[in-house]
Amino acid sequence: AAMLKCGMNGSQVKVFGKAVQALSRISDELWLDPSEKGLALRSVNSCRSAYGCVLFSPLFFQHYQWSTSVEMNDNNRISNLNCKLGIKSILPIFRCLNSLERNVENCKIFTRSDKCKVIFQFFCRHGIKRTHNVCFQESQPLQVIFEKNTCSNTLMIQPRVLAEAIVLFTSNQEEVTLAVTPLNACIKSSNEESMDLTNSVYSEMFVGPDEFDFFQIGVDTEITFCFKELKGMLTFSEAIRAPISIHFDIPGKPIGLSIDDMLLEANFVLATLADEPSRGSSPQSTCLSQKRKRSDVVCSNSKAGEKNSKVTEYVSGKAARKRLYPDETLTDISTLENCGSPTVKRVNRDITEVPESSVSDTEEVPGSPYLRKFACMFFGALSSDPREHFDNPFDNLATASDSEEDMNNGSYSTS
């Protein structure tokens, strides 16, 4: 059985708890995803427009052990710990982090894929031992591919400055627009939202380049995204006292925010509002985005060389999205079910030619008309080594737990 076992001291628990709190802003569910890189906590929101991941390196923990399982039935399937937890079960465990830091001497997290539960044990002062058993749901984690290095614009900012900007916006405004030129950056209320809500205040704040630790603008742009999910990330970065790197491009392409510390790495990727074609996006920007899209999705997998690696990569769930540019082929990855190997191979190689017809409609999110226009995330199949598919045809397949309806008997049409 796949297994995870790790231990932390009081101050590490505090950081871990802050990560859980930050991810709780994104969705109600959290994946525990161990690998040799460390323990990743992942979260995706229901309309797939926001993704968060905090990866704790093995060095972060006092001790860290994990393993996959090899099932001895057909074809030696390797499976990972596919562990999804409800955030409502976890948050109360990591409440009052300051007091946890003071009182907890040791915290152990242990789970096995055959046990259906994760055990959190806190060894506190005065000989008190607190144990929480949290049932988990078996579910393959979703992951987003976001190529930071190909983004035209990169900023690095201290969390305090960003926090001051966020305070400007009223709680009933969900979206914020970031407008940049090589000379300055402006954070302002989203125009679309302001115009529809007749009573809303329109706010804007200009921030000069010298307030940023790093300020590189390749293309003047204005991108709009939901910032509620950001607030958790801000608190997290303030807690670990690390600056935030922001990578973004043109409207429609996701914005990535990351924190890189020696012991952990946090990545939050948010969808941005796409320009309607009628708004006259220039031909140049269209080409730029086409090129970018391809490189985003078909990114080389660092594991390509590890043919014998025990770890499997995860394939997308469906990425439901609207077309951004009429002429372009969508580069969606649709859900794949366990099916015969010829189909699998074909899909994995022709990743960029997935037709729109196989993608179901954008999920409607009740009460928020704006989110319909958001481009959703790319979810990537990561292994680009075709040989790996021959040996282990089921390696890169995942059934996202909520998208069975896409497939009819596993056959995949490319018409």
Added chain:
Amino acid sequence: MKFRAKIVDAACLNHFTRVSNMIAKLAKTCTLRISPRHLNFILSDKVASGGVSMWCELEQENFFNEFQMEGVSAENNAIYLELTSENLSRALKTAQNARALKIKLTNKHFPCLTVSIELLSVSSSSRIVTHDIPIKVIPRKLWKDLQEPTVPDCDVSIYLPVLKTMKSVVERMKNISNHLTEMLHLQIIEANRNGDLNLKIESELVCVTTHFKDLGNPPFASENASQDRNPARMAEVHVDIRKFLQFLSGQQVNPTKAICNIVRNKVVHFDLLHEDVSLQYFIPALS
């Protein structure tokens, strides 16, 4: 119609922010009246506010070092604007460490009160924050409903105790009255000319009273001809406890002066002075 004003003094800015916070707690929507010497926040006693009315006045000289206004016309040199109070207080919240604050009347797509804040930042560059608060201009014909209320001839006039104490008492009374349906959120406020003030809630089953003594009565009250000869006689008024609590919750700081005027069975009038800002608040009696 024109309006531009600027505050550069930190103390004035904080004071203005506090006033705005108080107004936001007292009235969701209110009228801002701009005249050459004053700014007024007004709530008139329409049905929407449940008969509650408010008149808050500040002298612009005490706050702004630049103030220019041009009213609707020369004879009617005032501007009446309707706004959501919270929008202003939230905008001012970002002016905590501001170097300067500017307010002006603008028309961007629709009429706005634009608040522009120059923030001090750690680095040498200053940050500019702008808020466009949507407003509605109130036409001249509706001005008559928004004039300064006349102070009624009251039966008793008394100084109030510390508002924070009153607030915690009234909060607890409200919690009790929530559970007893026959009470109908009724608060009895009664006072006499001996410096006694009682806050009461009563029903068939229970009666809770808090007594405040030795509060003192303002001097002019005793000149009123309609007063009883007996100074110990209580004048009482029954009001909606929720409105009373809302009024008390709005007072974050204890005022410099606080007087309560009771017109028996008609209205209770609170007359407060927060440093140099005057606030008058009227709660009508429940029939």
